[in-house]
Amino acid sequence: MSSHSAKAPYYFVPGPSQWPILGGVTLLLTMFGASAWVNGITWGMYLNFAGIFLTLVVLYKWFGDAISESEAGQYSARVDVSFRWSMSWFIFSEVMFFGAFFGALFYARSISMPWLADLDHKVLWPDFAAQWGNTGPAGTIEAFKTMTPFPIPTINTALLLTSGVTLTIAHHALREGQRAKTAIWLFATILLGAVFMGFQAFEYIEAYSELNLKLTSGIYGSTFFMLTGFHGFHVTMGAIMLSVVLYRVLRGDFTAEHHFAFEGAAWYWHFVDVVWLGLYVVVYWL
Amino acid sequence: MSNTAVDHAHDHSHGHDDHSHDEPHGWRRYLLATNHKVIGNLYLIFAFTMLMAGGVMALLIRSELFQPGLQYMQPEFFNQLTTMHGLVMVFGAIMPAFVGFANWMIPLQIGASDMAFARMNNFSFWLMPPAAILLMASFWVPGGATAAGWTLYAPLSTQMGPGMDMAIFAIHIMGASSIMGSINIITTILNMRAPGMTLMKMPMFCWTWLITAYLLIAVMPVLAGAITMTLTDRHFGTSFFNAAGGGDPVMYQHIFWFFGHPEVYIMILPAFGIVSQIVPAFARKPLFGYASMVYATSSIAILSFIVWAHHMFTTGMPVTAQLFFMYATMLISVPTGVKVFNWVATMWKGSMTFETPMLFAVGFIFVFTMGGFTGLILAVTPIDIQLQDTYYVVAHFHYVLVAGSLFALFAGYYYWSPKWTGFMYNETRGKIHFWGSLILFNITFFPMHFLGLAGMPRRYADYPAQFTDFNMIATIGAFGFGLMQVYFLLAVVIPCIKGGKAAPAKPWDGAEGLEWTVPSPAPFHTFEEPPVVK
Amino acid sequence: AVKDSQGGPAVLEMNLQTPATQIAEQIYSLHNLMLVICLVIFVAVFSVMFYSILKHRKSVGHKAATFHESTTVEILWTIVPFIIVIGMALPATKTLVSMKDTSNADITIKTTGMQWKWGYDYLKGEGEGISFLSTLKTPRTQVGAPGVKPTEARGDNYLMEVDNEVFVPVNKKIRLITTANDVIHSWSIPAFGVKQDAIPGFVRDTWFKVDKIGVYRGLCSELCGKEHAFMPIVVNVVSDADYKKWVDTKKKEMAANADDPSKVWTVDELKQRGEKVYAANCVACHQANGKGVPGAFPALDGSAVVNGEKAAQTAILLNGKAGMPAWKATLSDTEIAAVITYTRNNWSNKAAENIVQPAEVLAARK
Ligand code: HEA
């Protein structure tokens, strides 16, 4: 295909590497720490943070290896196809992950809630009325106000949609070999993501302080924070990926034909975008 | 769909990176491995270790159940054993064992030099021991290991001690491992087949793993979601599974079984694949109905997504939902039947010999079908309501898991170990292992059908005295069956690693496939130049 | 040796228990039908396979044929099983639909699963208002413990006998509503063909109509913690007249037992009463020595809550906390007051606020 695959092996197989097993060890520390931490043991927190930090170090080193192999031209066109398949399937797995939480929202809202309020359940919960955003049938939950689509979520929707466009502009620029233009639009994308996260954080603060809407606010609070929080985490991941890509663009890593890292991160970003649209409708509007 | 054979011609340059060629030795070979054969070995060793660990737990369970009353342990410890036995066997033994087979055989069968992502492959493996450590260590934390059953039903799971959190995190890690492993397998199969190896020419084992990997990617994240919600319910005050806050314990079950049912097919489809390789080899006749096997496997996979609530018939769903799940579940018998019939038709008018792999394969078909039929009986909702959570269910799933998945793994071991070790196993000992396992398996688990029909609930540390006789038989069988597996390790596996009769490249005259074109033992590097399949 | 239990499993029982309701009977024959069909298919398929194994082997000189597909037979063995499966589903559908029809019941009983006993409330029909708890009657001296041999011979109803049996009249449709207090349990009587999960915070229902007078036994059928094996279910099906008698005595008994929440008690009286409440409800988790189970169930001996303000402890007992169930529905004001007072004055505990009166509990309920 390009000059890259000319000297590349038929299929590059990396030699022995210490990163996988070290990653296993650091994840063990992370999870061990987390188990202790959630049970109120203080060293658990330190162990958890240490584990996460070390895992990130391992990943940094690992990706460093992969990038230099890529730059050394080891990745033939066939390896590139492998990357494409893997990224697609990875995104599919993420879709299913979100599916679990969307499913929970659907089930709790459309199946459990009407049940809890039906005639038979009057035996247990005589006063419960099926209205989404309730304080639970047992009355053990403090009153709270629900989220509305205006103004922040709508602004955020606009931000993310725009970021999709800027990212596509950057991609086109990359394909035309205009590095500066790529970098600028990529930077704009990351910036939009960051602003999105800023608004999101603001919204959370507002929820806690103004609406009294918390993680502990019954099933409404549980699903709201789980879905938006999990999404926010993904936006952050996506933004980190794009930042690495931006760094590599500035370093001059990519060519007009050979830039899977860019595309992979872009797919991920678009995926996060689409999930947001789902959230926007299901969580804020309905 | 695939991009095979488009660009292999012009890049046959020999500028391979040097370090991919030297074969590492000593600890580096294993700890830092990127070679699919080494990683395959690691998986197999790990899985067998976990089988032993889970087996010892099973034997402790069986000891307590030898008689009514509490002899050796408190019920809370008994429940921990049951739970951990299930988790260890499912996530630690059966699944990694199949991944080990996939690592070894898929590249060899499709003519690829290695897995698509060799380094990530090692990561997938090296996530397993940490998960196992986390899981096993939970026995020693205050409150002990989780005792909520391998299904970890809420809200019992919210009552557990820190052992539950460790199990949750262990499952998170294993889930990540499975997802990475599956991405690797799918990518390898879709992208790295040798020129000429079209999808419909691929060996059945690769087909079944392709579909299994798809199932894994689709459902492992859902399990991760379910246990994440359990975690937040336990520690962060959410109410997903708590009615007081508007949640629903049954919702946990829906999410869990959306994972759980495909999971059981994840544990059987690769077994189907192994059997579909072995039966034609020893019948010396091509697999009957190759295409319909592929379609049947796919149908099973697709149907597996819409049957999950057959595990929940007693939770009290609306009658329409019960009917739907009953019909959908019963439907799965049709494609599974196609597989059974195809195997029989492959044997029909063959020229069969019965070396150990074939014995285990035939044993598999025979005993798995019994388990399939009890599954079908359970699918009939009114009957399931009688039998749900009794030993009938325990009997059903050990017929499909032990005599199904485990026997197929044994069959595959005997079939391919000459390729792995370079030595032939001892045929007499293999036969002893087979007959011993088959008979003792049935002594262990057949009586459980009667126990279940008569109403003995599962997960019981103690039981009404009327159930004593069959429980005694089951316990005796279990110890015998366990000993047969120790025999397998000591008399078959270990001698065969150390030496024995040298194996030819193709030890089975009826076997077909690229794996038999490389020498035995398979050299460290194979198919660096892809073979051409006609 | 043990004999068949009446209304429970028989020794060496190899099939479903003898049905006592029409539904159970239908299930019984459904199962027989399935078994026969499956056996026939099994024998058919495997006689072909074993014939082939015997005749088409290399050692008898059979040469391998080369055929490897036939669309006709493949369609055939897809369609035929499909039809068989439909044949199986039809009678099953009929039974299932009637199992779910809980309408027009004569008596409605609510049962509440709790760790580890069953509570019953007669909600509608004759006996309305009756309510009681039902716990395992088999003494631990028959069960034994690790390292401790049982000191008493096991009876025929070992683990299947309770202190308060559920009474229902024969030939009446009983609608059973299940729910739970803590975790999921499952109410099951095999002879009735009934098994219904009891889900905390939700209600589910099922029904039965027994044709034969007698005692019927079942076991909790959903893992519910450590005493899962020790919360059986016993239903005593009696004639109409006997049922009336039972209702009468039960009502009188309840009236006699009802506590007046405004009565003022002494510490010793409450302690005595509380010890019983503790033994019946709390000991399984918090243990007789009050030390709990480290990591799973907190100790009460030396506990800050037990020795601290009584209002906080009362709130926990009423409303539950994490693994601790809420007791407000199961225990009376007097019982709660008694057990709190007991814990505050027992073991090494010497709480400053050492007595709680039923009236205070009643007030805290609001
Ligand atoms: C390898 C694992 C595996 C496999 C392959 C299966 C296969 C099947 N299972 Fe099983 N099952 C489990 C593992 C598995 N199961 C486990 C682990 C549990 C318990 C989980 C727990 O609660 O802990 C369980 C529980 C379980 C239940 C719930 C029981 C309960 O808890 O109440 C049900 C109910 O429908 C069920 C049904 C089936 C059916 C219909 C099949 C079908 O796929 C079987 C199909 C096969 C055949 C039918 C035989 C061959 C066919 C022919 C020869 C064709 C001709 C036949 C006819 C036309 C009838 N299974």
Ligand code: HEA
């Ligand atoms: C996935 C595979 C799998 C496998 C292979 C097995 C294998 C076995 N299982 Fe189990 N089992 C499950 C999956 C599996 N199981 C699941 C999912 C559950 C449900 C859990 C739940 O309810 O949550 C279950 C539950 C279960 C129960 C019900 C427990 C209960 O309800 O309380 C029982 C009871 O008899 C049992 C028994 C056995 C036995 C005797 C074996 C035997 O096949 C094991 C054979 C033994 C060995 C292979 C060990 C060999 C080792 C030795 C002999 C020791 C030697 C020691 C030294 C050398 C130090 N299993």
Ligand code: CUA
């Ligand atoms: Cu209650 Cu099991």
Ligand SMILES: [Cu+2]
């Ligand atoms: Cu299933």
